[in-house]
Amino acid sequence: MRKATGLISLICIPAAALAFNLDGNRWPDAEATFFVDIPGLAPSGISWNDGFEDSLAQWSDETAFSFLINSTFVDPCEGYSANAENMDFPEGNGDSFNGVNFSDDVCGNEFGQSVLALTLSIALPGNLGFALIDQTDILFNNAFSWDIYSGPRRPEIDFRRVALHELGHALGLGHEDNEQAMMSSSIGNLDSLQADDIAGADSLYGGPGDCAIADLSPNSVIEDSLVEGDCAVLELYGGGQDTSFVDTYRINLETETRLNIMMESSALDSVLIVTDEKLNGVEFDDDSAGKCDALITATFPAGEYLVLANTFVEPFKCPGNTGSYKISISDNSLPILSKASSASGASSKSIFHGGATADGMLYKSSFLPSETIDVSASIQPDPLHVGQSASFYTLALLSSGQKLAKNSAGKFKQINKLSSIPAFSQTSALAPLENFSILKNLKAEAFGVSDLTIQIFLGYSLDAAPGEIYFNGKAITLAIE
Ligand SMILES: [Zn+2]
Structure with missing residues (x-):
C-alpha cells in the first residue's frame, strides 16, 4: 500500500511511453455508465448515438471493462467552466456523471490546435498506487467535419474511431505510439480495437497478473512472510506505482458469510485487503484498534474473493515492510481476538x-x-x-x-x-x-x-x-x- 496523497486530479491527454500505457488511474469497479443522447445523424445516415454506443460496446465486449449506457442527456461540461489561469483545463470538479457531446470549446476553454476530441477525467486519491477515476466527460470538436465510416481514413473524421480512442482514455489508458493501437496519439486507418488496446484494458481490469495465488479456507490460520522476490502490488494489478510486497489468497464462499480476517505481525505494518476475483471493490484495514495489526470484519455475498496480505511501501506507523505475518480467517459471528x-x-x-x-x-x-x-x-x-x-x-x-x-x-x-x-x-x-x-x-x-x-x-x-x-x-x- 502506498499512502494516497493529493486531492482531486484532473487530466486531459496523458503522455506516451511503453507498450500499452496506463495513465495511472483506474475505475474502482471495472465499469462506468455513460449518459449518451447526442442529437442527429452523421452524413452516412448512422446516428451519432449508434456510433458512440458501438464504441462503448467494443470495449465492453472485448475487454474486462464494462461501459454501461444510460440514454439520458447529461451535459459533459456541467460543473466545469472557463479557466483563465490554465488554458489546458477547464475549472471545476464536474457533476459526477459521464457525459458526451459535440462542442465548440472545452467548457469555455479553447480546444488545442488540431485536437479532435478531449476526455476530461476526475480521479480521487487511492491507496494502491492508482488514482481512482470518479468521472469522465468526452467532447468532440465542432471545428472538424465528422462522419461515421469504416476502413481507410478520409478527409472527414470518423467519429466512431475517435470515440474508441477517447473511451480508452476514459477507462485509464494513455497514448501508445510504439505498437499498432487505437490509443496512438494520432488518428490513422485503424478503426477497431487492437490487441495492444485490449491487453492494456485487461491489465487494469482483468484480474491478478502472474502472481501466485494460494487457496484459503474460511476457517484457517496461515503463517507466511513478505520477502524480497514476492509480487509487488503493481505486478498484481498490472499497473500503478505501488511497489509494496503482497501475498495473494483466494477464498470461495458458497453462501453469504460474515468473515473475521486478522493479520498480525511483529515485523511489518500489516495491511489487509479483500477484493473480488478481478481485484475490484476493496475492503481494507491497516490499523486494528490503533495497533500495527489489521482486521476486517464484514459480510460478503457468495462468490470468489482475493485476500491480499500487504504492507506499506514506506513503513507508516509501525516499523518494517518485510518479514513474517500470520493471518487468521474465520466465519465465526463473534469478533476475532x-x-x-x-x-x-x-x-x-x-x-x-x-x-x-x-x-x-x-x-x-x-x-x-x-x-x-x-x-x-x-x-x-x-x-x-x-x-x-x-x-x-x-x-x-x-x-x-x-x-x-x-x-x-x-x-x-x-x-x-x-x-x-x-x-x-x-x-x-x-x-x-x-x-x-x-x-x-x-x-x-x-x-x-x-x-x-x-x-x-x-x-x-x-x-x-x-x-x-x-x-x-x-x-x-x-x-x-
Ligand atoms: Zn488521446
Whole structure:
C-alpha cells in the first residue's frame, strides 16, 4: 500500500511511453455508465448515438471493462467552466456523471490546435498506487467535419474511431505510439480495437497478473512472510506505482458469510485487503484498534474473493515492510481476538473469538452500570489439537487488581496466583469449534459498581501437556462507566 496523497486530479491527454500505457488511474469497479443522447445523424445516415454506443460496446465486449449506457442527456461540461489561469483545463470538479457531446470549446476553454476530441477525467486519491477515476466527460470538436465510416481514413473524421480512442482514455489508458493501437496519439486507418488496446484494458481490469495465488479456507490460520522476490502490488494489478510486497489468497464462499480476517505481525505494518476475483471493490484495514495489526470484519455475498496480505511501501506507523505475518480467517459471528498466545510463547494456529454485548446484536467495550451484559467466546483450536482431551479456563482481571477465575460450578472466585487457576470445563475430544457463555446477565449496578474495567481471557490446555495454556492474548474488555 502506498499512502494516497493529493486531492482531486484532473487530466486531459496523458503522455506516451511503453507498450500499452496506463495513465495511472483506474475505475474502482471495472465499469462506468455513460449518459449518451447526442442529437442527429452523421452524413452516412448512422446516428451519432449508434456510433458512440458501438464504441462503448467494443470495449465492453472485448475487454474486462464494462461501459454501461444510460440514454439520458447529461451535459459533459456541467460543473466545469472557463479557466483563465490554465488554458489546458477547464475549472471545476464536474457533476459526477459521464457525459458526451459535440462542442465548440472545452467548457469555455479553447480546444488545442488540431485536437479532435478531449476526455476530461476526475480521479480521487487511492491507496494502491492508482488514482481512482470518479468521472469522465468526452467532447468532440465542432471545428472538424465528422462522419461515421469504416476502413481507410478520409478527409472527414470518423467519429466512431475517435470515440474508441477517447473511451480508452476514459477507462485509464494513455497514448501508445510504439505498437499498432487505437490509443496512438494520432488518428490513422485503424478503426477497431487492437490487441495492444485490449491487453492494456485487461491489465487494469482483468484480474491478478502472474502472481501466485494460494487457496484459503474460511476457517484457517496461515503463517507466511513478505520477502524480497514476492509480487509487488503493481505486478498484481498490472499497473500503478505501488511497489509494496503482497501475498495473494483466494477464498470461495458458497453462501453469504460474515468473515473475521486478522493479520498480525511483529515485523511489518500489516495491511489487509479483500477484493473480488478481478481485484475490484476493496475492503481494507491497516490499523486494528490503533495497533500495527489489521482486521476486517464484514459480510460478503457468495462468490470468489482475493485476500491480499500487504504492507506499506514506506513503513507508516509501525516499523518494517518485510518479514513474517500470520493471518487468521474465520466465519465465526463473534469478533476475532488477536494474538493467540501460550504461556511459553509456543506458536499455535488457534483462533480465539469473543465479545461483550448489552443487546445481543452489537459487540462493544463500554457499558453503563445499568446495562445487562452478556459475554460470549469461542475457540477454534489449532487443527493439530482437535480430537485431544483438554481443559478450559477463563480469567477476569479487574481494574481493582483482583483476579477472578471461573470454577467447575460456573462461579467466578478470586484466585491469588495464575498457576492456581482451576479448569471450569473439560472435554475428552476437542471439537473444531468450542463455544462458551462466559458471563450472562451481568448488571454492574446490582453489585454497587459504577466504575470498573474487566479484562476477560479464555484458554485451553491439552491434558497431554497441562502446563501449556493457549489463550487470547488480547482480552475481551468491558469498561463500565
Ligand atoms: Zn488521446
